[in-house]
Amino acid sequence: MRQRPLRIRTRGNLPSELSGFVGRGGELARLGRLLDSARLVTITGVGGVGKSRLALAAARAVAEGIAAESRDGGGPGSRPQERHFHGVWLAELSGVRDPALLEFTLAEALGLTDHTTRPPRTVLAEHLAGRRLLLVVDGFEQLVEETAELLAELLRRSPGLRVLAAGRRTLGVEGEQAFPLAPLEPTGALELLVGRAVAADPAFVVTGTTRPLLAELCARLDGIPLALELAAGRLRTLSPAQVLARLEDRFALLTGGARGAPARHRALRTAIGWSHELCTPAERLLWARLSVFAGQFDLDAAEYVCAGPDLPVDTVLDVVGELIAQSLLVREETPAGVRYRMLETVRLYGAGWLESQGDATRLRRRHRDWYMGLATWCELDWFSPRQQEVAALVEVELGNLRLALECCLDEPEELHLGQYLAGTLWFYWAGCGRLTEGRHWLDRTLEQVPAEGQEEYEGSRLKALWVLGYVAALQGDAVASMSALHECRDAALRSGNEVAAAYAVHRMGCLALVSDDMARAGELLGAALDLYREAGELNSNVLMCQVELAMAMAFQGELAGAATLCEEVREICEDRGERWTKAYALYVLAYAALDAGDTAGARRLLTECVTVNHTFRDLVGLVLAVELLALVTVTEGRPAEAAVLQGAAEPMWGGVGLRLFGSGYFNAPRLMCQQRAGEALGPEGYAVHAAEGRQLSVDALVLRARWVPGRDGAPRTGKPAAPRRGRRVDTSL
Incomplete structure (x- = not known):
């Protein structure tokens, strides 16, 4: 019996956890139970309270459950994790301002590539219709109505979809279960503050003298994680007593929010405003100017956009370093190199200052x-x-x-x-x-x-x-x-x-x-x-x-x-x-090599072709190459594998548009492969193998396309019967 290549399914896009998750064990357990029973759960709370962190922690717990199930040999129907069989996916919406881009962003988060003229909403609905997965949606506040309407439609049309949302308010969708997130309890707040302070400065220690001061600081900041993390950054250079003194001095000045708003809202404003006041003029200026970026940016961009007579270009790097040290900027490694990102709440505060300076348009x-x-x-x-x-x-x-x-x-x-x-x-x-x-x-x-x-x-x-x-x-x-x-x-x-x-x-x-x-x-x-x-x-x-x-x-x-x-x-x-x-x-x-009877040469060419097209996510080039590779495969005497490749190509054409552009010439390899593999396997056999191919992810298909045919024995060579020269293939086959 020949050994088939291992199938690989993409199970999500969650980022790796860079720091410990503390103080929320009880909330995490309750949220997990709620996700078992509800299809839409929305974590709500003030900015900076930890909604995103809790959502990601819950999502990782689900993803780890799927991974454990796979290691144990389980499958759909064997454990409760089957409800998320197709993985856990994160869609970050905080950088989306145009409602027209909402659907594109969700499709991008799910790894969808579609070349058709179909609306992205249709593509999303069709993709999700037969899948069971958890979608985490974070940062939707600026597009509440549009996000609610889109998610309601997707949930209605996709019975296997579950959504975990995180925002400052609920979406108002029927069946939604709200999960209000309160600030940290005193013990959890102190644990977070101390942990972040030690991470910023390994020499930081808690003594009998400083412990009550740190506890008071947690209370003054109402246990809001973002405020605590900002305070922890300041503990690198200030003592707990100094931090408390400076915070006290600025409560009256920096208390913000609407009249009658909860105290924790004003406390967050105080924390960010206090951190802003403690920055040098250059740091405050760069903070405001960096708010024009959407998501990540690199140092070159920051220097060009933000430098000026009042902020010389050769000082930008040092100021960026100071903002990172104060937890106002995050340094991240990406496929394109080192990038920086500002937490959204911090960015919005900086944007307000930029507007007040009258410099936003420039x-x-x-x-x-x-x-x-x-x-x-x-x-x-x-x-x-x-x-x-x-x-x-x-x-x-x-x-x-x-x-x-x-x-x-x-x-x-x-x-x-x-x-x-x-x-x-x-x-x-x-x-x-x-x-x-x-x-x-x-x-x-x-x-x-x-x-x-x-x-x-x-x-x-x-x-x-x-x-x-x-x-x-x-x-x-x-x-x-x-x-x-x-x-x-x-x-x-x-x-x-x-x-x-x-x-x-x-x-x-x-x-x-x-x-x-x-x-x-x-x-x-x-x-x-x-x-x-x-x-x-x-x-x-x-x-x-x-x-x-x-x-x-x-x-x-x-x-x-x-x-x-x-x-x-x-x-x-x-x-x-x-x-x-x-x-x-x-x-x-490869087309010419196959016509000349050189199936080995054609396979080598197409293997490289498939690899390159997959690297660039060029779905048009990839599906054309897979169709021709299927004809090479049946010519080698492997009709079952050819049927698998043919089946895998079918759903890909749904993302490109009109199948093979409606072209008889581009269609010829597919039709000839289908005819020859069907004759060898019979209609039922062909259908079984094609159905197997349709279940492959694009990643798994590419891995399979690069499979060395010698594992099945010596490949058979010979000139194929098609495509024939000089005429259009009869598409009625």
Whole structure:
């Protein structure tokens, strides 16, 4: 009996715990019991009381239960954890301001990639419909109504979904169970304060003299965890008595909140305001200016955005270090390097100060300018060995890029900047599985009327138009694609913009290719290559144009010429360190190798292709490669494995859009594989193996696609019966 590869399921995205969870054992146990019986539980409480920490602790307890169940060999139906069989997922909403991005953020948190024109809400509902999981939603206060409406619909349509929310108020959804979170009891508060103080300064000790002072400090701060953590940071440089004295001096001045608000609300304001007062002028200034960032940011961004005559650039690093030492900034390791993040309550306090200084608009524009430059640099570096690093960087900076786009759209005279930014990110929208969000921003920037006197910025609009045409074509929206591309080409010809005209003609050829008009595709793609050469343009787009021309040739039987074009592309890509376009060249070369009977060579090419496409989250390239790999597999004499791969590809097409673009040429490998594997296995056998494939996650599919066929014995080689040269495959099979 052959051994099948191990299935791997992604069970969630919870961050690792960086510090101990203290003082909430009783609340955690009660919350766990409530989650057993309710489908929506909302932890409520004042900002800084520990709602997020408790929610994450409860979520980790559920995740650990799932992991333990898996280690014990349990499965669905064997233990209570089956209700969360598909994992625990965290959606952080504190950085989301635009209601239109709420659904994108939830989809992103769940790891969904969808290239279709379907609303993200539909994608979310369809994904969750057959799954049993726990979704943790944190930081929804600025979008209470929109979050409540979306979660109510998802819960209604997804019987296996459970939600744990954390916010300052309940959502008001039917069936919601509120879990009010009070401040820490004195014992827990003291334990937290001392633990954080020791973490900040290992030399810190509690003595008989300082213990009552620390207990009084906990009482004065009403046991609010955020206030205690801020106080613990101050204990590095001040004695408990000094901290109490300074806090006492500022109660009258810094007590805030509405008249009649609970004392703990005023205590939190006091704690943050007191920490603000204890900062140096430079620290207060940087705190306020850093509030313009959404989520994480790096030192270079902080220096550019926040520095000025009153805060020299060479001092920013030291001031950042002081804010970290005082627990006002958090240092985090990310795939794109070291980043900093401000706790949301602290950020909002700083934002208030920035507004009061009248400097918020200027800082937001500097923030926008930095991320315009970052996007420009990333577009250039996409055609380099740093391509994967660029993808990781844009992923980390997405929140700030969204904020920059919003800033561009706020004022009509800066609309051209939004068009430029949305167009410049084409490599991320198309190359990293973000077609739907890219379409959102492109549509928004192009639907608005430019301000008068912006004719000089026509190039930005033309760029957004051809990128929109490209994105819409990949989504299978031919009408929108053709409309945008014709507008771009005609305007480019009128203005003499040869580069924009080349891109428009190129994407028209791409649209003809996926529409099965191979003659027209060859004509347009060849013309685009000539225009690119005349303009001196060479980048991933230009090479992709050559690959697409090779596809048109291969589908018409000109395999030798197609292989020559793609070998040239592969050589240039390897010289430049480009991997994304190279993967598509490998697809065409594998197609030619399979036609020539070289199944081993085709498999090697497709294995690399699958790996690269998965790295960049390019679902279009990945599913095309998997379909062709399935045909290679059945040709090797492994029909069962081919059926598994075919089944795994089916749900992926649901995220891309129209299956294989409705193309008979792109469809040929799938149909031939289905026919040959079906003949070998019989209808029932094929259906069983295809169903197995449909259960695989994308990660598990990629692992399986890279499986060495020699484990099943020597692979069988031989020239396949399809795809045949020079004709369109009959799709009625």
